[in-house]
Amino acid sequence: MALYNRNFQKMDIDLKKLERLNSVVTNAIIYRYEDMILKKYWVCTQFAIEEKMFDVLSNIRNKHLMELYEIFRIIKDGECEHYKELEKKKGHLVIDGYTAKYYQAEKINPMTMDVNYLLHNIEGLKELIDIISENSIMMCDTKPDNTIINSEGIVLIDPDYYYFTDEIVFYIKRHNYRELLLLLRMLFIDHAEEYTSKIGAYFDDLTITHPERSIEQLEKDLKRVRRPIQIIDKRL
């Protein structure tokens, strides 16, 4: 087995040195290779990143989105020439996976850190959403599992998103803001489990039909406290 990039060049990766990162019950297998990750789809699903979307996402320079390097396909040794020719004739590449930057997670609790950490990240994530939405990409499955949190910030790492060709940006943006709101709700719950019902109640009170306004409200509340969790404490 060998990995070939979109230009059909063999990728210089020692497959014996791959370190498996995720569990078996997913649509993809994630490996770490030095300071890079390699995500390989073992079932072709609708969520698998496609070339056009990869190009759009990899051109976005925003520190809250995983830095994408290259898409690749897997070719069994000996069949390489055959596939190479076939691919060229067809004029497109069938993607088996992608490589991206590896991010080290840290044991930090954004809920008990200085509130500016979360405020800065929300600001950056909103900018990212604006760019993604304007490119007609709908964010999906945005949850803590699909983010890396460290002192540098919050990074979205599992971009199995949908690409729309004729959708109205307004609706896509609203959907993406709702994803952000849900992510923030889950981050609060994950990092302050003892307050689960209070956190649920706080977020339920925010108007989910207007996620942009809800996030503004959340930011307003955050600006009144020193640590994010205090906005929940206030309600006790």
Ligand SMILES: Nc1ncnc2c1ncn2[C@@H]1O[C@H](COP(=O)(O)OP(=O)(O)OP(=O)(O)O)[C@@H](O)[C@H]1O
């Ligand atoms: N760029 C990365 N940096 C650090 N860790 C990563 C990175 N990408 C993935 N991981 C680790 O691997 C886990 C699984 O990755 P990911 O969310 O991309 O795929 P998945 O959820 O297993 O697959 P899918 O959602 O496509 O079925 C993450 O929760 C994270 O721990």
Ligand SMILES: [Mg+2]
């Ligand atoms: Mg995931």
